[in-house]
Amino acid sequence: MSDPRAGERQASRLTAPAPARVRYAIVPVPRLSLQAVAHRSGVHPDLVRRFVALGLVEAERDASGGLVFAPTAPAALARVQRLRTGLCLNYASLGLVLDLLDRISLLETALRRAGMRSETPPWT
Numbered sequence: 001m002s003d004p005r006a007g008e009r010q011a012s013r014l015t016a017p018a019p020a021r022v023r024y025a026i027v028p029v030p031r032l033s034l035q036a037v038a039h040r041s042g043v044h045p046d047l048v049r050r051f052v053a054l055g056l057v058e059a060e061r062d063a064s065g066g067l068v069f070a071p072t073a074p075a076a077l078a079r080v081q082r083l084r085t086g087l088c089l090n091y092a093s094l095g096l097v098l099d100l101l102d103r104i105s106l107l108e109t110a111l112r113r114a115g116m117r118s119e120t121p122p123w124t
Contacts, residue, residue: 036069048077
């Protein structure tokens with residue numbers, strides 16, 4: 001006892017036009033040039049290139065092969081400079097310290113979300 005209109009409904013679903021998709025204009029993410037980052041952070045462009053080569057600061061290449069940076073790059077460079085001068089760290093150890101600080105930040109965020117307080121270290 002099947003519905004005689006079931007076949008018609010299925011056929012109309014297959015031939016019905018697809019609903020119109022909403023399209024959004026792609027907004028380009030602002031990027032900073034090497035010179036702009038060096039000027040904003042007060043660091044020589046060669047030192048910025050060195051930090052990129054060491055993996056301490058993230059950068060991408062544009063169509064012409066030049067380095068382009070996210071808007072947060074000057075803050076990242078300032079962080080690297082503070083660690084280097086404040087703790088007297090060499091370039092090799094800066095990567096390790098930055099990774100550890102990022103990991104600590106992630107763990108503290110997870111503790112806050114779980115409702116646990118991280119003001120008092122668990123070992124005291």
